[in-house]
Amino acid sequence: MKDLLLYLVRALVDEPDQVRIEQFEEDDGTVVFELAVADGDYGKVIGRGGRTANALRTVVKAAAVRERKRVLVDIVE
Amino acid sequence: MSDAAVLQELLERVVGGIGLEGSRVEVLEDGEFLTGVVHGEELGLFIGRHGQTIDAVQHLAQRAVAAGQATRRIVIDAEGYRARRAMALHGQADDAAAEALRNDRAVALDAMVPSERKLVHEHLRERGDVETWSEGDDPDRHLVIAPLKRS
Numbered sequence: 722m723k724d725l726l727l728y729l730v731r732a733l734v735d736e737p738d739q740v741r742i743e744q745f746e747e748d749d750g751t752v753v754f755e756l757a758v759a760d761g762d763y764g765k766v767i768g769r770g771g772r773t774a775n776a777l778r779t780v781v782k783a784a785a786v787r788e789r790k791r792v793l794v795d796i797v798e
Numbered sequence: 799m800s801d802a803a804v805l806q807e808l809l810e811r812v813v814g815g816i817g818l819e820g821s822r823v824e825v826l827e828d829g830e831f832l833t834g835v836v837h838g839e840e841l842g843l844f845i846g847r848h849g850q851t852i853d854a855v856q857h858l859a860q861r862a863v864a865a866g867q868a869t870r871r872i873v874i875d876a877e878g879y880r881a882r883r884a885m886a887l888h889g890q891a892d893d894a895a896a897e898a899l900r901n902d903r904a905v906a907l908d909a910m911v912p913s914e915r916k917l918v919h920e921h922l923r924e925r926g927d928v929e930t931w932s933e934g935d936d937p938d939r940h941l942v943i944a945p946l947k948r949s
Binding site (some may be wrong): 722724726728729732733735755765768770772773775776777779780783784786787 | 804808811812814815816817843844846850851853854855857858861862865935936937
């Protein structure tokens, strides 16, 4: 899941080397990905009306189904 | 890398990430469209409920290929999904147009992604008896259909 998210985000931004993803698990088993990108790239990962961020969440959720995990993608500054 | 190669890699990564074993990715270049097709069985996870996942992949692909500046529209398809979806959308649009004409008032459709709104606008324009426009903001943006006023 993390590899897929990292790949997708790097494909979207101008500065792929600046993409950082922290992964941790909450008590209820939910996997949380905290995503940070270069200052100028937040618009690219969020998109108009949050559409790109939602698309990233949708695809990562599909990747989590086989692993029977709940996932959250948080975009942090 | 060419746009087609970027799309091919993106789809292979997504298909691998979702865990769809035995599926195959094909990219077709056809004029204004660059179409990525996933072949395989049990592609339900790739398509998602109401096509949510395949539409998300299509959006990400459009943004990722040529840094979102690709001159061609990117379409992602899987085992005839787009054709089935177009048939279903045409059916819903025709039903709503009939209702608008019968009651002489505007009828709103469910929210759709931009590519599907375009498809429905074009389908209804060909009928020539209704007019259509979009209202609201994504993800709630939807078509409204009204009888065409003849003067």
